[in-house]
Amino acid sequence: MGKVIIDDRWLRCDKDGNPPDKRAKQALARAHDPLTAAVPDKWRASDYGKGSRWRCRWYVLLPDGRRKQQTKKFRRLQDAEAFAAATEDALRSGKYHDARQGNRPFGEVASAWMGTKIDLRDSTYRRYERELRIHVLPRWGGVPVGRIDTESVQQWVNSLHDGSADTVESGVPLAARTIRNIVRVVFGGAMEYARGMGYIVSDPLERVVTPRIVRHDDDMVFLSIQEVEDLADAATELGRDVDGLLVRFLAYTGVRVGEATALTVGDVDFAGGRVRVSKTWSVDRDGKAKLDAPKNGRARWAAFPSFLLADLAVLCDDVDESSPLFRAARGGTLWVPNWRSRVWTPAVRAVGLEDSGASIHSLRHTYASIAIAAGADVKTLQAQLGHASATITLDTYAGLWPERLGEVASAVDGVRARVLSR
Secondary structure, eight states, rough: OOOOEESSSSSSOOTTSSOOOOHHHHHHHOOOOGGGGGOOOGGOOOOTTOOOOOOEEEEEEEETTTTTEEEEESHHHHHHHHHHHHHHHHHEEEEHHHHHHHHGGGHHHOEEEOOTTTOOOOHHHHHHHHIIIIIIIIHHHTGGGGGOHHHHHHHHHHHHHHSSSTTTTTTOOOOOHHIIIIIIIIIIHHHHHHHHTOSSSSOTTTTTOOOOOOOOOGGSSSOOHHHHHHHHHHHHHHHHHHHHHHHHHHHHOOOHHHHHTOOBBGGETTTTTEEEEEEEOEOTTOEEEEEEEOTTSOOEEEOOOOOGGHHHHHHHHOOOTTBBBSTTTTTTOOOOOHHIIIIIHHHHHHHTTTTHHHHHHHHHHHHHHHHHTTTTHHHHHHHHHHHHHHHHHHHGGGGSOOHHHHHHHHHHHHHHHHHOOO
């Protein structure tokens, strides 16, 4: 694998296997035109006098374990020998890279990378596809991956930030978090794939700076209990009792709306005051609705307050356990997009919250704020919300926990005093 062979494309052995003699080689070396050199036909190869005389041949190991021959031609023997020596050193040290692999267009590499994303949730896959189509491919689709450098990527990032990028949605400045997802996750994922496949040597994103993500308290909308109740009442008036109940259920349990609408009657444990969250509504890669595992991939129990028990019992009365808990007027699944336009948005307007930025997901944030104010600890809140880790819960809601340094100091003081007084 570490050997480079140098071939003479112009000269060959004769039919008896005898190589060209010294006189023939010298005649060729002295001639300005190889076709006029005194070289007998028996030693002239089929490519004699055509193109570059010297060819280097070597083999590389592909990522799938196959060997592939590479070649490079030179006019002068000394150039071929220098290249062969350098290539052999690179092959033996593991630093070899074939620059021609970098000629692959980014669009081709991105398509191959997306083909490896069999572990993604369908909704995440569709988001990657959308970000590639709208923001990435218009700039990089036809550019060879080997020609993508740090400077050009930084200029692209800056243009995404100020809205001057050449995208499907040109003229719209993007938020810092959106830019990070596009650049680091999607574009960066495809470039990392290119490096892993040996198409490029280094990652051009390594020194690229993306806008700093600043978290403000107003990034999340927290509703008061009175606002939740007003929204629920408005939803009931605009729709049905189940619509108001769904608003309260989301605000007082923190369950995601896709999880709530995927609940069945059999998922409700009235004795324990909880529901079994084992699935959620999502979309497949073709945009069709489907039932999927919850976001973190694990089922969980979510507790609901006792004041919801009677209304939930009405929904479950004389209904098959496999039926949806929150049902449409005709008894089928309550589809979130329809519910949002038919009930949620009109209810938000009806109670004067249209300028608040409140979304259905705000009900989940509202639950977190209520639970923390009531004394919920991080692990309990994580379990209820279905976060993959307590770190996510802390990162999201750390600002809601009260500052209790004074209480801790007083507690330590009290423990010490009790011990010393014995």
